[in-house]
Amino acid sequence: MQDIPIIDPAVIRLAPDFRALHLFVSTPDAPAIANPSSALVEACQFVRDGGPPWVEAHLAAWADTYAQFGAKPNRTPCSAQALRKRVLKDGVLPSINPVVDLYNAISLRYAVPVGGENLGAYVGVPRLTIADGSEAFDTMSNGEPAIEHPLPGEVVWRDDVGVTCRRWNWRQGTRTRLNGNERSMWFVLEALAGMPNEALQEAGHALSSGLTSILPSASVTTIKSA
Template identity: 50%
Template structure:
């Protein structure tokens, strides 16, 4: 079954320009070695990080504005795409984690789009993007030890029925639903604001899907684009 997340109405009040691409993967037994498609995508993303990109910069600036809108400080806790771009520029290369995660990190840097990934077998219910009350549990690690944290009241966060899965919209993912080498059912989400168009977001998603297919020829992929209008139809 394809995953269609639920976006609470308060999100659309704050950012009516928010839209996303939902990608569901089934039978995703990703091989451990890389593929030519992934190697080429990584090289392209690393080269792009060394160059100015007006479209990418404008999109990341919009995310900074969105973070300030719910009280976060983007210079201190930037969105995942901005943090990854900064790290890539500093190190000269993208971090290598696993082929699938490397693929969506490369797309994130190349397009300046936050990309998240969740293990659906560890997920409880439908993904929801909410304005947090502040008492929702968020399992994470501090100094190498597991701890339960909580979002700030008014913070935008992804959650499932057991708690927050990603804080500050797309800043930091929780430990419980992280993708591992054993993950087979996955949900990926690419998140966008104006000025990123649906066409450009779809392009980013298609690049990612092509690389995933090269890593895992047996994978089943389903995608959908969600914005304020289509969300009202799927609620």
């Protein structure tokens, strides 16, 4: 059984209604290179048509929560809001690879932050916690590898080495991101007030079904936390 990611009690005190759905994927095969996903194209159209009925309430809850730990949601929004803004501005999202296209499509269709991580690059159990500001965050700056540090009090995902995603789900680090060749992956769908539990479960099922379609030999384990 895969270890359940750890949610710091301090994060729950910040957002008592936080719920996370984790999908752990193990596969012997890399996904085939494919044309831009129809799921992503359809999800972009769904956003342009208005999106799910809970979209405004859910994204507002994320903005309020970001403000509580000192982030500026208009400048650094949650990942679901950032994707939605790009689609409403540009009409589409560019294709990256089949797996990333799929979880971006799920995020857009359900107005929920979705992260995809290379579990093989993790050291220790993933955990959602409050940063003290000393943690290392691997990123890129001006096309070159760089190390940043979160602000003290910032909500981050991390492992034993350092931060893997800043400001809860705003920016993913380079060390653990998916590049299309992973055999062990972890996906997390993160919900707050405004998103029905049934919708979160439906989003998780859609992601699981999509992953087994892309990777027929994959084994998917779904776990709920918080």
